[in-house]
Structures are given as structure tokens and as C-alpha cells.
Amino acid sequence: xxxxxxxxxxxxxxxxxxxVLFWFKTLFAYFTDFNLGxxxxxxxxxxxxxxxATTALIxxxxxxxxxxxxxxxxxxxxxxxxxxxxxxxxxxxxxxxxFMTIATMTGYSKVNQGLSGSSLALTNFHDVFYWLDIVVxxxxxxxxxxxxxxxxxxxxxxxxxxxxxxxxxxxNLSLAEMDRPQLLGRTFDRNYIVKYLGIDAFxxxxxxxxxxxxxxxxxxxxxELDKVKKFTDKHYAKPDPQMYGIAKGRNVIIxxxxxxxxxxxxxxxxxQEVTPFLNSLYHSKDTYAFDNFFHQVxxxxxxxxxxxxxxxxxxxxxxxxxxxxxxxNTFQAAPAILNQRAGYTSAVFHGNVAxxxxxxxxxxxxxxxxxxxxxxxxxxxxxxxxYGLKDKLLFKDSVKYLQNLQQPFYAKFITVTNHFPxxxxxxxxxxxxxxxxxxxxxxxxxxxxxxxxxxxLAEFFNYLKKTGVYDHSIIMIYGDHYGISNSENxxxxxxxxxxxxxxxxxxxxxxxxxxxxFVIPNSGGHGxxxxxxxxxxxxxxxxxxxxxxxxxxxxxxxxxxFSKEHSxxxxxxxxxxxxxxxxxxxxKIYNNRTGKEAKLTKKQxxxxxxxxxxxxxxxxxxxSLNEKNLLRFYHPKGFKTVNPADYNYSNGLxxxxxxxxxxxNKSTSIFSQHHDRSxxxxxxxxxxxxxxxxxxxxxxxxxxxxxxxx
Numbered sequence: 001x002x003x004x005x006x007x008x009x010x011x012x013x014x015x016x017x018x019x020v021l022f023w024f025k026t027l028f029a030y031f032t033d034f035n036l037g038x039x040x041x042x043x044x045x046x047x048x049x050x051x052x053a054t055t056a057l058i059x060x061x062x063x064x065x066x067x068x069x070x071x072x073x074x075x076x077x078x079x080x081x082x083x084x085x086x087x088x089x090x091x092x093x094x095x096x097x098x099f100m101t102i103a104t105m106t107g108y109s110k111v112n113q114g115l116s117g118s119s120l121a122l123t124n125f126h127d128v129f130y131w132l133d134i135v136v137x138x139x140x141x142x143x144x145x146x147x148x149x150x151x152x153x154x155x156x157x158x159x160x161x162x163x164x165x166x167x168x169x170x171x172n173l174s175l176a177e178m179d180r181p182q183l184l185g186r187t188f189d190r191n192y193i194v195k196y197l198g199i200d201a202f203x204x205x206x207x208x209x210x211x212x213x214x215x216x217x218x219x220x221x222x223x224e225l226d227k228v229k230k231f232t233d234k235h236y237a238k239p240d241p242q243m244y245g246i247a248k249g250r251n252v253i254i255x256x257x258x259x260x261x262x263x264x265x266x267x268x269x270x271x272q273e274v275t276p277f278l279n280s281l282y283h284s285k286d287t288y289a290f291d292n293f294f295h296q297v298x299x300x301x302x303x304x305x306x307x308x309x310x311x312x313x314x315x316x317x318x319x320x321x322x323x324x325x326x327x328x329n330t331f332q333a334a335p336a337i338l339n340q341r342a343g344y345t346s347a348v349f350h351g352n353v354a355x356x357x358x359x360x361x362x363x364x365x366x367x368x369x370x371x372x373x374x375x376x377x378x379x380x381x382x383x384x385x386x387y388g389l390k391d392k393l394l395f396k397d398s399v400k401y402l403q404n405l406q407q408p409f410y411a412k413f414i415t416v417t418n419h420f421p422x423x424x425x426x427x428x429x430x431x432x433x434x435x436x437x438x439x440x441x442x443x444x445x446x447x448x449x450x451x452x453x454x455x456x457l458a459e460f461f462n463y464l465k466k467t468g469v470y471d472h473s474i475i476m477i478y479g480d481h482y483g484i485s486n487s488e489n490x491x492x493x494x495x496x497x498x499x500x501x502x503x504x505x506x507x508x509x510x511x512x513x514x515x516x517x518f519v520i521p522n523s524g525g526h527g528x529x530x531x532x533x534x535x536x537x538x539x540x541x542x543x544x545x546x547x548x549x550x551x552x553x554x555x556x557x558x559x560x561x562f563s564k565e566h567s568x569x570x571x572x573x574x575x576x577x578x579x580x581x582x583x584x585x586x587x588k589i590y591n592n593r594t595g596k597e598a599k600l601t602k603k604q605x606x607x608x609x610x611x612x613x614x615x616x617x618x619x620x621x622x623x624s625l626n627e628k629n630l631l632r633f634y635h636p637k638g639f640k641t642v643n644p645a646d647y648n649y650s651n652g653l654x655x656x657x658x659x660x661x662x663x664x665n666k667s668t669s670i671f672s673q674h675h676d677r678s679x680x681x682x683x684x685x686x687x688x689x690x691x692x693x694x695x696x697x698x699x700x701x702x703x704x705x706x707x708x709x710x
Contacts (some may be wrong), residue, residue: 399683454487
């Protein structure tokens with residue numbers, strides 16, 4: 001003890017003491033208050049290691065202060081400030097299941113709103129642990145049990161400590177990149193950065209990112225918006241009079257098919273349909289389907305698809321718009337438009353954690369009134385996969401929330417079971433469905449999980465029909481992005497009747513088709529399968545026109561798929577593109593009919609050059625719009641800018657029930673229309689997990705979305 005006491009009485013010893021104590025406090029927070037989702041030994045090693053480097057780096061600043069009267073106050077000040085940062089994140093996480101950004105810290109109203117105005121209610125008894133060491137050390141210093149070391153640390157030694165800390169951080173970052181490639185370049189959940197690099201590193205990263213965004217937006221001018229508006233006005237496509245308003249006033253139900261590609265539709269494996277229910281919808285006279293509809297996502301994957309669906313603007317060239325800019329961006333999105341123009345209630349149902357893809361913040365800026373995330377569902381035991389609640393349970397367990405929303409509603413269901421690596425418990429597999437035997441487990445399992453998703457949809461549609469919701473809704477079904485990656489497409493070739501040896505980039509491009517269906521019951525039975533070329537950016541203007549709401553006043557880069565003026569040049573995020581006749585990949589032009597490189601006439605060369613210019617222009621303008629937040633300068637008639645502070649996603653069911661009670665006989669919810677009778681029992685599912693009981697805490701199994709490093 002004497003040796004330890006003497007060591008602590010030195011500046012290096014005191015530095016080591018504070019670093020170790022803060023390291024312990026951080027680990028305590030990791031395992032007690034945060035849910036960072038470490039799922040293997042390697043991730044736990046990184047998790048335990050990551051606080052050391054940044055803590056040592058920050059505290060080493062004190063070594064550059066020679067005099068003891070400066071060194072000790074500086075290092076204690078750094079320790080207190082770092083502890084405060086950690087503790088504020090603990091409080092914020094308890095309420096919001098997320099970490100505090102620079103924007104949140106600097107915006108009092110957001111902090112207040114995020115903490116529901118009452119941080120005291122969020123404190124726990126064990127919080128004393130975060131501050132006890134500081135109190136004890138200060139008391140020991142005042143009682144002169146810990147003595148001040150008057151000997152200064154030389155500049156070279158101080159620099160050595162700083163350098164060593166940077167080296168440790170480099171090792172930490174390298175290990176993190178090994179387990180999670182593109183950790184900083186393709187950020188989609190703040191949990192990931194904290195899990196791999198720690199709170200301090202996340203705060204520093206967010207500070208740099210925020211400063212870059214601030215500088216970019218500070219330089220923005222209204223004239224830049226004028227260029228965007230001029231393009232979208234010229235690009236606008238008038239609606240088809242026969243389709244305009246055919247779904248006016250109906251509920252809108254969006255079903256987001258995770259990783260679902262168009263080739264699954266009508267596909268048979270061993271003489272069995274992979275998706276028999278979707279096939280029946282696809283060919284129904286109530287359905288308007290598109291077989292040349294392409295995903296247009298970039299690194300933001302699912303979040304890019306959601307952004308295009310909700311806003312008709314493209315994702316970013318790097319990273320996710322939701323994760324990078326979504327917390328502060330101004331949007332003119334579907335939930336807000338439908339609410340302000342036609343009184344729609346909006347909600348998202350998704351059995352993953354709210355912070356994934358930064359949805360808990362972005363949805364507020366989009367104008368979503370309700371977000372039912374994993375905290376609203378029992379995801380314990382085998383009820384969830386790594387990406388959230390299994391699809392059959394998601395649809396079934398969402399009914400208790402859906403039935404209390406005022407109609408018409410705009411409700412989006414985000415499925416997850418058909419997500420890489422396509423794992424499904426044996427009890428969930430259909431024993432009568434035999435998949436392929438390609439030797440590639442991802443390809444073989446892909447058909448199994450797609451079949452499960454199809455069964456989930458059939459059960460949900462049965463509920464909609466039984467309760468009468470089906471007859472008064474438009475149901476839009478779409479695939480968000482590819483499921484089988486380009487590197488695995490050759491393994492898929494034989495299943496599609498192609499030769500893997502002859503597989504080309506053209507074949508990869510053609511497989512970027514995903515489904516798009518508008519199911520409109522009792523609309524005249526004129527449904528058909530359209531061969532029109534389009535992409536996800538075209539969904540919003542198409543949907544608005546079906547609902548009888550003009551999209552002309554809004555800035556949207558897509559055009560109505562039913563319009564005769566619709567542009568059939570589909571831009572990919574990497575600036576490749578496809579048209580009905582040709583596909584452009586890395587500068588090469590392929591003939592869609594032959595799949596070979598095309599021999600172009602001068603006229604065709606000019607047409608494709610114009611198409612290329614269109615693609616480059618619309619992607620550049622969309623990037624400018626989003627990166628510089630230009631929509632803050634635009635105020636279309638009848639649209640009120642969304643205030644995210646108006647939304648809070650806690651206690652969603654109670655809020656919906658209060659509205660029902662307040663409206664009384666004027667309530668239009670499903671529950672009210674069924675004479676205040678719950679429709680939960682009208683839902684039937686064969687999901688085996690519904691009868692499983694578990695005492696595991698919620699979210700336990702939703703821990704490793706980064707299992708997919710693609």
C-alpha cells in the first residue's frame with residue numbers, strides 16, 4: 001500500500017489512477033446502462049479495450065502544464081468533464097436508447113425534449129458510482145493524503161504519453177475495422193461507434209462531422225435551391241387522369257420487404273412456388289405491379305430506400321443520409337404531406353432498436369407521429385433474429401397498436417427476417433418447402449426466408465380482410481434492395497437458368513430489380529403488370545397521385561410511374577443507369593435484349609449522352625439539396641415545416657387511446673369501429689414462438705446487426 005501511495009503521489013501515478021478509474025466507470029456504463037450488443041469474444045475484447053486509448057489521450061493534456069498548481073486542476077477538470085459527458089449519455093440513453101450528439105448538446109430544447117424534461121426521474125441509485133471516485137479523490141487531496149508532485153514532466157515525456165495513446169487508438173481502430181469494415185465511412189448506428197471506439201471517440205467523430213456539415217450548410221444560398229426547383233419543375237410528370245385519386249381517402253399500408261428481389265416473384269423451386277401469396281397478389285386484378293422497378297440505394301441500404309420512398313430524393317454518395325444528416329435535415333416527406341393535406345395519422349412498425357439507422361431522430365423530421373420499435377414488442381428468446389422481431393410476430397403483435405390509430409392512417413411495416421445471413425430457426429421453416437442445393441448457404445437459405453416472409457404477408461392480409469380494413473386501404477409492397485450480392489450472383493445463376501461462367505456486370509445490373517405493387521381493392525378490377533421502367537425515387541409522386549394529392553408543389557426527383565410523361569431513365573447511386581433499351585455500367589453500354597455490349601448509332605449515342613447528363617444532374621442536385629439542407633429555404637403552399645420537438649415516441653399506445661377517448665363517437669380507429677372491441681383475436685398465425693414464454697429482457701437477441709459486413 002505504501003508503494004501504491006507513493007506511486008499515486010507522482011504525476012504519472014495520479015494520471016494512471018484517474019485513467020484506470022474512468023476506464024472502470026466506462027465499462028460499468030457499458031454493461032449496466034448501455035446495450036451495445038457485443039456478440040462474440042472479439043467484440044468483447046474491443047469493448048473492454050476501447051476506453052483506454054481516448055481516456056489516456058485526453059488526460060495526457062495535463063502533462064503539458066509544468067506547475068503543480070496547474071497540472072492537478074487541469075487533470076481533475078478533464079476527469080470531471082469526461083465523467084459528466086459519460087453520465088449525460090447514461091441519462092440520455094435511458095430515455096432515448098441513443099447517445100448524445102453535438103447537435104443535441106448544443107441545442108437545449110432538444111436535450112430537454114429528449115429527456116422528456118425530467119432527468120431526475122431517469123436517475124438510478126447506482127449512479128453514485130459515476131461520481132464517488134471524484135468525491136473521494138478531492139477529499140483525499142484536501143486532507144493531504146494525496147500529495148502534489150512538484151516535479152514537472154518534461155515535454156518529451158508528455159509527448160511520449162500522447163503518442164502512445166494515439167498508437168493505442170490506432171490499434172483500437174484497426175481491430176474495429178477488422179470486425180466492422182467502413183465503421184466510420186458507413187455509419188448507420190451510433191451504438192456501433194461507441195461499441196468499437198468508445199464515448200469519447202464517438203463525440204470527437206460527431207464533432208468533426210457536425211463541423212463539416214455546419215460549414216457546408218453555412219455556405220448554402222437560396223439561389224442553389226432555385227437550381228433544384230427549376231430542375232424538378234421541368235422534370236415534373238402530369239398524372240394519368242384515370243389513375244389520379246383512385247385511392248383517395250384510403251388507409252395507406254406500406255410493406256417494406258427486406259432484401260427482396262423481383263426474381264423471387266413467380267419463381268418455383270422443385271416445382272414449388274417460393275412466394276405463392278405474393279404471386280397471387282402480383283397477378284390480381286386489384287394490383288398494379290411493375291416488373292422493371294429498380295432499387296437505387298447506395299451505402300445507406302435500407303435507410304436509403306426509406307428516404308427515397310418518403311421524400312423522392314436520393315441517398316448520399318457515401319454513407320447513409322439518415323445516419324449522417326437525418327437528425328437535423330428539413331424534409332417534405334410523405335407522413336407530413338399526408339397529415340397536412342388529408343389528415344392522415346402516421347406510424348412505423350419495426351421490431352429492431354429505434355436507434356438503428358438513426359430512425360428515432362429521422363422519423364421525427366419526416367413527421368411520423370408514432371414509431372413502434374423493439375421496445376414495444378417481446379423480442380426475447382427465439383422471437384427475434386439479429387435484426388429484430390420475426391416477421392410473423394411483427395405483423396401479429398403490431399395489431400394491438402394499429403387498431404387504435406385514427407383512420408385514415410399511413411402505416412409502414414419494416415420486415416427483417418429475409419435479411420442476410422438468412423438464418424431461420426428450424427421450427428419456423430415450412431417442412432413442405434425444399435430449397436435449392438447450390439452449395440452456397442446464403443443463396444439456398446434466401447429462398448427459405450423469402451418463403452417465410454410470404455407466409456407472414458398472407459396472415460396479415462387475412463387479418464386486414466377479416467376486420468374490413470382491406471377494403472378501405474391501398475397496400476403498397478416494395479423491395480428495399482438486393483438480397484444476393486454481386487459476388488454471390490454466379491452461385492445463383494443456375495437457379496435462374498443461366499451459366500455462371502458467362503455471368504457479367506450486365507447480369508448483376510438486371511438483378512437489381514425489386515418488386516413494386518399497389519394493391520387497391522374494389523377499384524374497378526383494372527389492375528395489370530406494367531413494364532414501365534422506374535426506381536424507388538418515383539414512389540412518392542406515384543402514391544400521392546393515386547391518393548388524389550398533387551405532387552407539383554413539392555421538390556421531388558421522381559415522377560409518377562403511371563404518367564405518360566414519366567422519365568424511364570433509372571439512375572443508380574454510383575451514376576450507372578438503365579433505360580428500357582440500354583444499360584450503362586462503368587461507361588460500357590449494354591443492349592438489354594442481347595445482354596451484350598451495344599453497337600450504337602449516332603442518334604442512340606446522343607440519346608444516351610442526354611440520359612447520362614440527366615443522371616449526373618439529378619444526383620448532383622439531390623446531393624446539394626440534402627447536404628446543404630436547402631429545403632429550409634423552401635415553403636410550398638399549404639406545407640408547414642415539421643418541428644421534431646412535437647413528437648415523442650414513448651407511450652405510443654396510451655397516446656392513441658387518449659385520442660380515441662377524446663374523440664368519443666367521432667373516433668375512426670379500427671377499435672372504435674368494432675364497437676370498442678379489440679381485433680387482436682382476429683389475427684391468426686402459425687408462428688411457433690407465440691406460445692413460447694421467456695423471462696429474458698427485451699432486446700436481448702437484437703444485438704448483432706453488424707454480422708453482415710457487406
